[in-house]
Amino acid sequence: MMFNKSQLKAIDKVISTDLIDAGIDYVIFMDMAGNTIAKHDNGKNNLDSVAFAALAAGNFAAVDAMAKLVGESEFSLLFHKGKKLSIHFSKVNDDTLLITMFTKDISLGLVRLKVSEAINQINKILVEN
């Protein structure tokens, strides 16, 4: 899979202005094979993002396979709630995922709204070129 420079730049901009500036701590845009395409954080976290992306891809793939077993075409959204930090997984297209991590400082509703806007924009960027 290849993205050109202007696509990557535009995706970076969407993530940093729409998501990080809105109060989300950590964002990873990755492919379904577990490769990180872009990552951004607010500087407060120290995360092993390589291992994280591999596990996230496995997690998403496992849930996707479960969806097929129960007759759903997909579960496009996953959410794990922690005491301090929560993780939100969202499918961007058939090949990519957007993962956001956030604290209690921002509501799940706002995260979902922001993520859905970001996904629309990223999809436009991917189609444009």
Next chain:
Amino acid sequence: MALINIKNREVQIKIVYYGPGRGGKTTNLEYINKKYKQQIKTEMVSLKTQDDRTLFFDFLPFDVGQIKGFDVTIQLYTVPGQVKYNATRKLVLRGVDGIVFVADVQKEQRKKNIDSLNQLYENLKIYNLDLFNIPFVMQYNKIDLRQSKIPTLSSKIMQKDLNSLIKVPALEASALKGGNVILTLKKIISMTLASIQDQIF
């Protein structure tokens, strides 16, 4: 296929260790992790059951330096070997660039090796990949058992069983003691890099 990031000049490559259960796939990765501890920045991730069987995958990433100005990261994965876990094996194969097939030279594992290879062929088809057309290395593991009383198969028989059609490089190895583990890794990395260079550079 490999992920190429033109902006950051990075290439991420996925190599999967495949093969029957208890064949030594995880042991290969554990040896590599131990041997290259200095160069590996992150911890090896293992999703396993309480009795140490791989449940989903093991994961070990490391950098191999630059090729044509691109930083290359190799990501090693294993699949769970047990027959019942084929659904998860398929998931791990997504985006694979190169495969090491870890076969077990024990005589009683003969059928399991062949079944596992046949299933790999089927599983790759889901991703439009062809076993005959992907960087691939055979490893005949546990040759240290030839010194014991446990019945083993000769490499000639292993070749006939597993490699008579695909004809890929094959190495005898002892993952537990580290014999040829690194050579296997170097072989698959160089084959995978060559194939990716053909595709992109």
